[in-house]
C-alpha cells in the first residue's frame with residue numbers, strides 16, 4: 001500500500017500521504033490509485049485533471065465549489081512552490097457547517113488534500129510560481145460554478161497573507177459571503193453522463 005490517510009478535523013476531509021521511492025535518479029511515486037483509495041474507503045471516480053500556475057506569491061484562488069448535480073470531490077497536490085489549502089464545510093446539517101480547515105501543501109512533500117463534495121475549496125500561494133494540480137470527480141459545469149468570499153469574516157479563516165497584498169481575480173473579489181447561501185444544497189454525486 002503506497003498511501004496512508006490522516007483524518008482532519010472536518011469529517012471526510014483527508015490528508016493523503018504517499019510513499020516516495022527515492023534513488024539516485026530522483027523519486028517515483030503514485031499520486032492516485034483507484035484500488036488503493038477504495039481500500040482506504042475513498043470510493044471516487046475522477047473524470048478531470050486540472051492544473052494552475054500562480055505567478056505572484058499571495059495569489060488567492062477560491063473559495064470555490066460547484067453545486068449539484070456537478071458537485072466535485074477534489075484531490076489537490078502541489079507540483080512546485082507551496083500553498084495554504086483551505087476547505088470549508090458546506091454540508092447542510094453537518095455539525096461542522098461553516099467551519100474551515102487549512103493545511104500547507106508543497107512540491108517537496110508527498111502529501112495531498114482530499115476534499116469531498118460539499119466543501120468550498122481555495123488556497124493562497126506561499127511562494128512565487130506555484131503550480132497546483134488536482135483531480136475532480138465531476139466535469140467543469142460553469143452554470144453550477146459558485147463561490148464564497150475568501151475573507152468573509154463569518155468564516156474567520158486565518159489566511160497566511162496580508163489582505164492588502166493578496167492577488168485575486170475580479171470574479172473571486174466579488175464573491176458573496178456565506179450568509180448569501182440560505183438554501184442548503186443536496187450534495188448528491190454528480191453524474192458525468194448528464195453533461196451534454
Ligand SMILES: Cc1cn([C@H]2C[C@H](O)[C@@H](COP(=O)(O)OP(=O)(O)O[C@H]3O[C@@H](C)C(=O)[C@@H](O)[C@H]3O)O2)c(=O)[nH]c1=O
Pocket residue numbers: 050052061062063064065074121122123139140169171
Ligand atoms: C475550473 C475550470 C475553469 N475553466 C476556465 C474558466 C475560466 O475562463 C478559466 C479560469 O477559471 P477560474 O478563474 O475559475 O480558475 P481558478 O480560480 O483556478 O478555479 C479553481 O480554483 C480552485 C481553488 C478550485 O478549487 C477549482 O475547483 C477551481 O474552481 O478557466 C475551465 O475551462 N475548466 C475548469 O474546470
